[in-house]
Amino acid sequence: MVYVDTNVLIYISADQGEEKRNTAAKLVRKLIENNELFLSPLTIQEFIFTLAKLKIDLNQISRDVDFYLDYVQQSIDKDILTDAYTLCKRLNQCKNINDVIHLKLAERYCRKLITFDNDFKVFQNKTKIKIEIL
Secondary structure, three states, rough: EEEEEEHHHHHHHOOOOHHHHHHHHEEEEEHHHHOEEEEOHEEEEEEHHHHHHHHOHHHHHHHHHHHHHHHEEEOOHHHHHHHHHHHHHHHOOOHHHHHHHHHHHHHOOOEEEEOOOHHHHHHHHHOOOOEOOO
């Protein structure tokens, strides 16, 4: 499975540049075709929040969320939250706790995490999974 960070979905649904939209859409299509798309509840929560903040039409948000909910694979349990908090304290990265939660979910269930977020660079040598920054 491949964990997709929230920003990949945002670039598909919100106008943040045609190149990013095309890259993100192609990636998600390929992962769906290969039955490899992994989303988390945190991804969907951030997706809804960000689209609402960007004032995206609620009907579009609803359609997109309904589609992506089929790819939510696991919940966030206490062990993942504890591991994420432990790592963010160790790295002094608690302002990025959501990124660390994404990473810990990906470590547990996936072989790779894909994002546009350069903040993940700090984690690349702290994990055994591949982090691909687009």
